[in-house]
Amino acid sequence: MRPDPPLRALFVINSLAGGGAERVFTTLVEQLSGPRSDFAITVALLDNEAEEAYLLPENVPIERLDAKGGLLRSVRGMRRLVRRSRPDVALSFLSRANVATLAAMRQTGGATVISERVNTTAHLKHGLSGLVSRLLIRRTYPAARQVIAVSQGVARTLETDFAISPDRIRVIHNPVDVDRIRARAALEPAIEVTRDDFVTMGRLVDNKNTAMAIRALATAPARGNLIVLGEGPLREELAHLAASLGLERRVRFAGFLANPHAVLARAGCYLLTSNAEGFPNAMLEAMALALPVVATDCPSGPAEILEVTLGEAPAVFGSGGALVAMDDAQAMATCMGRLIAQDRPAFSEAAAIRAESFSLDQAVGDFRKSLIQAVAANRMAAT
Incomplete structure (x- = not known):
C-alpha cells in the first residue's frame, strides 16, 4: 500500500x-x-x-x-x-x-x-x-x-x-525495456549496416578491450565489417591497430549514437569483449533485438545471461550466443564465423527469448x- x-x-x-x-x-x-x-x-x-x-x-x-x-x-x-x-x-x-x-x-x-x-x-x-x-x-x-x-x-x-x-x-x-528498444530499432539508422556486420558498443577504454574484437575480425571467416559504437581515449590507438592489421576499411568507428538500437537491429552479430562487467546492458539490448552474441567470460554477467559455464573450454554455446575465454581472439573469431552464417537463425531466436526474461x-x-x-x-x- x-x-x-x-x-x-x-x-x-x-x-x-x-x-x-x-x-x-x-x-x-x-x-x-x-x-x-x-x-x-x-x-x-x-x-x-x-x-x-x-x-x-x-x-x-x-x-x-x-x-x-x-x-x-x-x-x-x-x-x-x-x-x-x-x-x-x-x-x-x-x-x-x-x-x-x-x-x-x-x-x-x-x-x-x-x-x-x-x-x-x-x-x-x-x-x-x-x-x-x-x-x-x-x-x-x-x-x-x-x-x-x-x-x-x-x-x-x-x-x-x-x-x-x-x-x-x-x-x-x-x-530491459523490450518494447521501447524495438520501437527505436524500427527507425532509420544513422549509419549504413548490413546482416554481415558485427557490432560492439561501449566506451573505448582498457576494460572494454575493444582491441580483441578488432583482432578477432582479422581472422574470422566472415566478410562483414566491425562497427564500433562509442567514444573514449583509446580511439586513435584502436584505429592504428585496425590499420596495422589491414582492416582500416572494415573497422568503422561510429562514435556515440543517439539511437544505437537502429544499428543493432540490422547487424548480424554482437561482440562483448570486456575484461570486467557487472551485468552488461548493451549485450542484453542487442539480444532483445534478436542479435546473437559472442561474449567473453568476464566477471560478471555474460555467463549468467547465456546460462552456461565455460570451464576449461575455449568456447561454449548457450542461450543466444557463445561464451569465450577472455582475450582469446581466435576463439571469438571462430564463433563469429559460426553465428554470422549457418547457425544465426536459431541463436537469433534464442537471444530474443532470453532477453525477455529480464x-x-x-x-x-x-x-x-x-x-x-x-x-x-x-x-x-x-x-
Missing part, C-alpha cells in the same frame, strides 16, 4: 554521461516518479557534466553538486544536501556515489540502499588507488540497509571480498520494494 505522504527519496549517481548504469538509473527515475508514486524523488548528480546523454522527467528536481570527480568534494556536497533535504531513503549507483551517500546519510539516520553495478574486485584498479578504493568500500558498504547487486557474480564478490552480510544483499538484474516491470518492482523495506527496517531499528 502506498505510504501517505510519499517518501522523500534521494537518487544519487556520479553523472548522466553515457553508460549502462546511467541508462538504468534514468529508467528507474522515470518509472518511480509521478503524482501517484510512493516516492517524492530528488536526483543528485555529483558531477556537473557539460553534456548529459540521458534526460530526466521534468517534474524531478535535480541537484548538481559539481564535485569534479573528487570523492571528498562528493562527500561534502552530499552532506550539505542531506542536511538540507533530510530524505527518508537514498538510492545510489556506482562506487563513488555509494561511498559519498553512505557517509552523508549517517548524519541523519535515513535509510540507504546502494546499487553495485560492476564486479567490484575485478573493476577496481591495481596499485595504491585500487587498495584505497577497496578499503573505503569495505569500511562503508556494510553500513547500507541494503546492497543491490546487479548479478549473482557481483553478489558473491560483495560477500566474500567486502564482508557484506548476505542478508543485506539482493540481486536485481538490469531491466523485464522492466520486474526490476522496477524489485527496486520499489527494496526502498520501502529499507525505510521500514530503519524505522523499526530506531524504535
Whole structure:
C-alpha cells in the first residue's frame, strides 16, 4: 500500500554521461516518479557534466553538486544536501556515489540502499588507488540497509571480498525495456549496416578491450565489417591497430549514437569483449533485438545471461550466443564465423527469448520494494 505522504527519496549517481548504469538509473527515475508514486524523488548528480546523454522527467528536481570527480568534494556536497533535504531513503549507483551517500546519510539516520553495478574486485584498479578504493568500500558498504547487486557474480564478490552480510544483499538484474528498444530499432539508422556486420558498443577504454574484437575480425571467416559504437581515449590507438592489421576499411568507428538500437537491429552479430562487467546492458539490448552474441567470460554477467559455464573450454554455446575465454581472439573469431552464417537463425531466436526474461516491470518492482523495506527496517531499528 502506498505510504501517505510519499517518501522523500534521494537518487544519487556520479553523472548522466553515457553508460549502462546511467541508462538504468534514468529508467528507474522515470518509472518511480509521478503524482501517484510512493516516492517524492530528488536526483543528485555529483558531477556537473557539460553534456548529459540521458534526460530526466521534468517534474524531478535535480541537484548538481559539481564535485569534479573528487570523492571528498562528493562527500561534502552530499552532506550539505542531506542536511538540507533530510530524505527518508537514498538510492545510489556506482562506487563513488555509494561511498559519498553512505557517509552523508549517517548524519541523519535515513535509510540507504546502494546499487553495485560492476564486479567490484575485478573493476577496481591495481596499485595504491585500487587498495584505497577497496578499503573505503569495505569500511562503508556494510553500513547500507541494503546492497543491490546487479548479478549473482557481483553478489558473491560483495560477500566474500567486502564482508557484506548476505542478508543485506539482493540481486536485481538490469531491466530491459523490450518494447521501447524495438520501437527505436524500427527507425532509420544513422549509419549504413548490413546482416554481415558485427557490432560492439561501449566506451573505448582498457576494460572494454575493444582491441580483441578488432583482432578477432582479422581472422574470422566472415566478410562483414566491425562497427564500433562509442567514444573514449583509446580511439586513435584502436584505429592504428585496425590499420596495422589491414582492416582500416572494415573497422568503422561510429562514435556515440543517439539511437544505437537502429544499428543493432540490422547487424548480424554482437561482440562483448570486456575484461570486467557487472551485468552488461548493451549485450542484453542487442539480444532483445534478436542479435546473437559472442561474449567473453568476464566477471560478471555474460555467463549468467547465456546460462552456461565455460570451464576449461575455449568456447561454449548457450542461450543466444557463445561464451569465450577472455582475450582469446581466435576463439571469438571462430564463433563469429559460426553465428554470422549457418547457425544465426536459431541463436537469433534464442537471444530474443532470453532477453525477455529480464523485464522492466520486474526490476522496477524489485527496486520499489527494496526502498520501502529499507525505510521500514530503519524505522523499526530506531524504535
